[in-house]
Amino acid sequence: QVQLQESGPGRVKPSETLSLTCSVSGYSVNKDFSWAWIRQSPGKGLEWVGSVFYIGTTYYNPSLKSRVTISLDTSSNQFSLILTSMTAADTAVYYCAREGGRGWNYCSFDPWGQGTLVTVSS
Amino acid sequence: SSELTQDPVVSVTLGQTVKITCQGDSLTSYYASWYQQKPGQAPILVIYGNNNRPSGIPDRFSGSRSGNTASLTITGAQAEDEADYYCNSRDRTGDHVLFGGGTKLTVL
Numbered sequence: 077q078v079q080l081q082e083s084g085p086g087r088v089k090p091s092e093t094l095s096l097t098c099s100v101s102g103y104s105v106n107k108d109f110s111w112a113w114i115r116q117s118p119g120k121g122l123e124w125v126g127s128v129f130y131i132g133t134t135y136y137n138p139s140l141k142s143r144v145t146i147s148l149d150t151s152s153n154q155f156s157l158i159l160t161s162m163t164a165a166d167t168a169v170y171y172c173a174r175e176g177g178r179g180w181n182y183c184s185f186d187p188w189g190q191g192t193l194v195t196v197s198s
Numbered sequence: 199s200s201e202l203t204q205d206p207v208v209s210v211t212l213g214q215t216v217k218i219t220c221q222g223d224s225l226t227s228y229y230a231s232w233y234q235q236k237p238g239q240a241p242i243l244v245i246y247g248n249n250n251r252p253s254g255i256p257d258r259f260s261g262s263r264s265g266n267t268a269s270l271t272i273t274g275a276q277a278e279d280e281a282d283y284y285c286n287s288r289d290r291t292g293d294h295v296l297f298g299g300g301t302k303l304t305v306l
Contacts (some may be wrong), residue, residue, distance in 0.1 A: 112295070122233075122241065122284050124295035135293050171240055175295075177231075177247065183288045183295055184231040184246035191240050 080101040080172050087195045094159040094194060098172030099152075106130050108149040110175035112144060112164035112185060113157045115168040123168075127175050128155055162196045169193050202285055202298035204228075209304040210275045220285030220298045228287040229267035230258045232261060234283045234301075244283075245270060272303075280305040 084096035098111070105111055126136035129130040137146045139178045145158040170192055173185035196198060202222040210216035222232055229248035233241035243252050245261035248268070258273045268287075272279055285298040 113229070116298075121300040122286075122297040124286075125294070125299060135208040135295075137294065177288075179206070180247075181245040182229040183286060184243055185286070186243035186246070186252060187240070188242070196304060 082192040096157045099160045112175040154170045204298040232270045
């Protein structure tokens with residue numbers, strides 16, 4: 077079955093850049109679907125960060141667009157998130173997920189990675 | 199509006215039926231999907247495309263839509279259904295993704 081696993085630093089300093097990778101097994105990231113990052117601040121709800129379509133087209137949350145880059149690495153069957161100028165407000169569990177329904181009349185995320193906590197602190 | 203609105207807290211008596219709602223303008227164009235999240239765990243998809251259940255999701259979970267409101271219904275709620283539930287859809291452009299604020303379901 078399809079499985080996703082996030083990796084990256086658990087802590088970054090304010091103003092620094094976060095880099096996370098999502099490793100995908102059981103499905104090729106360049107075959108179909110979109111591949112997404114979603115975050116959840118402690119005790120809060122889910123926030124979509126952005127997605128990359130399997131052909132490389134990207135879509136970003138307008139509130140984060142100036143700081144976010146999401147890309148595919150088809151040779152490693154991974155996709156990555158880069159978030160610049162990190163602040164305490166970016167402290168969250170970051171999930172990667174496969175996104176279905178782009179181009180159709182729905183949006184669904186399944187499956188999800190287990191999530192990785194990123195803390196912004198000096 | 200580019201938001202999805204959910205009631206923060208809902209409760210249900212064990213074995214009874216409960217409906218969790220999600221309201222937003224985008225729901226007139228796009229179907230909602232629903233996720234269950236238990237403490238310390240990643241969300242899992244329970245309903246997509248308005249009323250489709252992924253493999254392994256019990257049939258007591260169902261979805262519907264009326265106007266700009268989507269609903270998740272649990273028929274015969276079980277203790278293990280106590281969790282946070284989130285809806286999502288695309289925004290009216292179709293390019294971006296929205297999440298509701300979440301509903302904490304308590305099973306009494």
